[in-house]
Amino acid sequence: MSLQIEEFAGNNVTIAIEDRFDFSLHQQFREAYIHRTEQGVNVILDLSKTSYMDSSALGMILLLKDHIEQLSGTLKLVNPSDAVYKVLEIAQFQRLMTIER
Amino acid sequence: MSLLSGHKQGKLALVVDDSATQRKVLSVLLIEEGYRVITAEDGARGVALYIQQQPDLVLMDISMPVMNGYQAARKIKSLSLKNNLCPLIFITSMDTDESFIESIDAGGDGILVRPFSPEVFKAKIKSIQRISDLYSQVKRLQQQQQKDAELAEQLMFGVIETRNYALDKIGIIKKAAALFSGDIQLTALSPNGDVNVLLGDFTGHGLRSSIGAIPLAETFRAMTKKGFSLAEIITQVNQQLYHLLPADLFLAAGVVTISNHDQSVYVFNAGLPDTYLFDHQGKIKKKISSFHPPLGVLSNLLTDVSVKVLSIEQNDRIVLISDGIIEARNEQGEMFGYQRFEDAAIQGVNGHSVSQTVLRQVELFCQQMPQEDDISLIDLPCGGWQQSFAVNQQNMQPLKVSDTQNNAIPAWHWDLNLTGKRLAKINPVPLAMNYIQELEGHGDHWQSLFTILTELYMNALDHGVLRLSSGLKSSPEGFAQYFSEREKRLKHLTLGFIHIVIQYYPLSNGGKIVVKVKDSGDGFDFPVLNTMPKQGVAHQQQLSGRGIELVQQLCQDLQFSEHGTLAKASFFWQNQQDKN
Numbered sequence A: 001m002s003l004q005i006e007e008f009a010g011n012n013v014t015i016a017i018e019d020r021f022d023f024s025l026h027q028q029f030r031e032a033y034i035h036r037t038e039q040g041v042n043v044i045l046d047l048s049k050t051s052y053m054d055s056s057a058l059g060m061i062l063l064l065k066d067h068i069e070q071l072s073g074t075l076k077l078v079n080p081s082d083a084v085y086k087v088l089e090i091a092q093f094q095r096l097m098t099i100e101r
Numbered sequence B: 001m002s003l004l005s006g007h008k009q010g011k012l013a014l015v016v017d018d019s020a021t022q023r024k025v026l027s028v029l030l031i032e033e034g035y036r037v038i039t040a041e042d043g044a045r046g047v048a049l050y051i052q053q054q055p056d057l058v059l060m061d062i063s064m065p066v067m068n069g070y071q072a073a074r075k076i077k078s079l080s081l082k083n084n085l086c087p088l089i090f091i092t093s094m095d096t097d098e099s100f101i102e103s104i105d106a107g108g109d110g111i112l113v114r115p116f117s118p119e120v121f122k123a124k125i126k127s128i129q130r131i132s133d134l135y136s137q138v139k140r141l142q143q144q145q146q147k148d149a150e151l152a153e154q155l156m157f158g159v160i161e162t163r164n165y166a167l168d169k170i171g172i173i174k175k176a177a178a179l180f181s182g183d184i185q186l187t188a189l190s191p192n193g194d195v196n197v198l199l200g201d202f203t204g205h206g207l208r209s210s211i212g213a214i215p216l217a218e219t220f221r222a223m224t225k226k227g228f229s230l231a232e233i234i235t236q237v238n239q240q241l242y243h244l245l246p247a248d249l250f251l252a253a254g255v256v257t258i259s260n261h262d263q264s265v266y267v268f269n270a271g272l273p274d275t276y277l278f279d280h281q282g283k284i285k286k287k288i289s290s291f292h293p294p295l296g297v298l299s300n301l302l303t304d305v306s307v308k309v310l311s312i313e314q315n316d317r318i319v320l321i322s323d324g325i326i327e328a329r330n331e332q333g334e335m336f337g338y339q340r341f342e343d344a345a346i347q348g349v350n351g352h353s354v355s356q357t358v359l360r361q362v363e364l365f366c367q368q369m370p371q372e373d374d375i376s377l378i379d380l381p382c383g384g385w386q387q388s389f390a391v392n393q394q395n396m397q398p399l400k401v402s403d404t405q406n407n408a409i410p411a412w413h414w415d416l417n418l419t420g421k422r423l424a425k426i427n428p429v430p431l432a433m434n435y436i437q438e439l440e441g442h443g444d445h446w447q448s449l450f451t452i453l454t455e456l457y458m459n460a461l462d463h464g465v466l467r468l469s470s471g472l473k474s475s476p477e478g479f480a481q482y483f484s485e486r487e488k489r490l491k492h493l494t495l496g497f498i499h500i501v502i503q504y505y506p507l508s509n510g511g512k513i514v515v516k517v518k519d520s521g522d523g524f525d526f527p528v529l530n531t532m533p534k535q536g537v538a539h540q541q542q543l544s545g546r547g548i549e550l551v552q553q554l555c556q557d558l559q560f561s562e563h564g565t566l567a568k569a570s571f572f573w574q575n576q577q578d579k580n
Helices: A023-033 A055-070 A082-090 B022-030 B045-052 B069-080 B098-107 B118-163 B213-223 B232-242 B335-352 B354-366 B426-442 B448-467 B470-474 B476-492 B526-530 B544-553
Strands: A001-007 A012-021 A042-046 A050-053 A074-078 A098-100 B013-018 B036-040 B057-061 B088-092 B112-114 B171-174 B183-191 B195-202 B251-259 B264-270 B275-278 B284-288 B308-311 B317-321 B375-383 B412-419 B497-507 B509-521 B559-563 B566-574
Touching: A001 A023, A001 B112, A012 A023, A012 B195, A012 B335, A023 A055, A023 B264, A042 A055, A042 B022, A055 A074, A082 B251, B013 B022, B013 B045, B022 B057, B022 B118, B057 B069, B057 B118, B069 B088, B069 B098, B088 B098, B098 B112, B112 B118, B112 B308, B112 B559, B118 B183, B118 B213, B171 B183, B171 B317, B171 B354, B183 B213, B183 B375, B195 B213, B195 B317, B195 B375, B213 B232, B232 B264, B251 B284, B251 B317, B264 B275, B284 B308, B308 B476, B317 B335, B317 B354, B335 B354, B354 B375, B426 B448, B426 B497, B448 B497, B448 B559, B448 B566, B470 B476, B544 B559
Parallel strands: A012 A042, A012 A050, A042 A074, A074 A098, B013 B036, B013 B057, B057 B088, B088 B112
Antiparallel strands: A001 A012, B171 B375, B183 B195, B195 B251, B251 B264, B264 B308, B275 B284, B275 B317, B317 B375, B412 B497, B497 B509, B509 B566, B559 B566
C-alpha cells in the first residue's frame, strides 16, 4: 500500500492511493495536503489503483474536503474501481463531492 | 545455594554456573550494581530456583552437568512467557557462531564471551535491564488500559444494550473486532406502539469509535419515548453527531420504524449496506439502498431525501446489516459479499433464525481468519407487536361520567396555533405530551392520549390542511404513494393553520382531558363519522379511516363540528390505585 503525490505547476495536486486505502495511511494522507495552504488549490484524488477502501478512508476524505473548502479550492475523486465506487455510493459521497468514473 | 546479601530493595539476579569461582566473581559484580544474588551450580537447580524465587535477571553458563545452559534457558523462557521479561544472558568462553546462534535460539537475550572486564560486564547488565524495564512498563500500561477498557465496555453495555426493547422478538448479531464495538444496536418503543430500531456503524472500531454511542442512545431513546417521528429523531441525531464528533468520525446508520397500525415500515438508510424486506418465505420484497450520507457528516440532512415508507404484512421481516458482514474475508481474501448474505438470510427466514444462520455462515466462510471489522445484524419481525390502544380499554368503561358534568372550568389548558411553514417543521404532539407530563407526572394512560393527539393532528394536517384524500390509502401501494404526495405538499406548504387546545379536568378518582383540534381545511362529511359504529369489525381490514376509528375506541366521546374542521375528543382515566 502506498501513496503518491504529484504536484503540478500552479495550484494542482494529484494524490494517488495504491492498494488499500485505510487507517494505516492516515498520517501520510494528511501530510500529503496539509502544507498546501494557498487559496484555490485543486486536488485530484486518484483512486484508479485503489483496491479497497474502508470507512476510515471516507473520514480521511472528509477531512481533506474540509481543508480544501477552507481554501476555496476544488476536490475531485477520479477513476474508482466498481468495488471502491460501491463504498463511496453507500456513503452517498457522490452527493457531497465530484466523483469521475 | 547461598544467598549473598545485597540491598534489600534491589533486584534479584540468579547466577547459574558449575564453577564456584565464576559464581563468586559474577555475584560480587552484581552486588556492586545493587542486585541481590542467588546462585545455582547446574541447570536443573537453576530452573528450580527460578520457579521458586522469580528473579529479575538470569546469568547462565552453557556447559554444566545435569542440565546444560541451553536446556535450562528453554525451560525458564517457557515458564516466563506470560510474566515480565526476565532477561537471560549466557556467559561463555565458547566464542563460536554456533554458540551465539544457539544462545539466542534457546531464548537468551544476550551473550557475554569470556574474558571480559568488569566494566563491560556492568555495561551489558545495565543495557539489558533498561530493555527489561521498558518492557515491564509497556506491559503494565497495557494491562491498565485493558482494565479501563473492560470497565468502560461494561458501563457502556449497561447503558446501551440492556435497555433495548423486545430483545426476545428482535434477533441481533453483535460481534466486535476489538473490545469495543463501533457498531451499535438500539430498539425502543414509541408511546403509540410503534417500534423504532437503529443499527449504527461508527467509523472504525475500538474505543475511539464508540464515544458517540452514549449520546446517540440517549437521544434515540428519549425522543422515541416522547413520540417524535423517525425523521425528527434522525434530524436531531445527525445534528448532535455533527457537533460532537470530529470531521472524520461519523455514523453509518439504518433507522426503521415498524408501525403496526399503519401496517407500514419507515426506513432511513444513511450509509449502511442495503436494508432488506423479506416475506415469510424469504423472498426479497424490497432492498432499500443507502440514500443519504452517514449521520454526522453534514450539519443538516439533505432536503431532497425523505424517509421511505413501505407497506408490510404481518409475517414480513426487516433485516439491517453493517458492512462488516459483507466485507468479512476468507483465507483467499474473498469477501462474504451480498449474494452469500442473501442466501444465508433466506435460509434463516425459513428456519426462523436469521441472525444465527447468517452468523454461522459468516463464520464458516471466514474460518480462522481474524475479524477485521465489527459484524452486526438486526432481524426485525414486522408483525406481532402490541396494539397500543388495546391496553387500557377495559379500565375506562366503569368510570362514571356523571360527576364530571359540573366540572366546567379546567384546572389548566394548553393552547397552540401552528401556521404555514411551521406545520411542516414542528410536531406539536411531543410538545403537548411533554407539557402534560411536566404538570401531571407519568402514567400509562398517556399512551392512549398520545395516540388520540397524534391521530387528530395527523387527520387535521393530512386531510384538512394538505387536502389529501384518504381514498389513496386503500391499497398497500397507494399507502406509499400517499406518503410521497404528503411529503411533496408539506414541502410547499405556506398557508393554513392547526389550532390545538388541551384542557385538563381533575376528577375525584381520575381525570378528564378534552382535546380540540381545529384546522383551516374545507372539512368533510362529518355526520357519517359521528354516527359510525364503534369498532366495526368490517373496518378492521381497511387501510384508510383507521386513525379516526382508533380515536373513537380510545376516548369516551369524539365529535366533529364546523363542517368537520373541528374535532373534540374527551378522554377519561382512572387513577391506578382506584382501579382495584
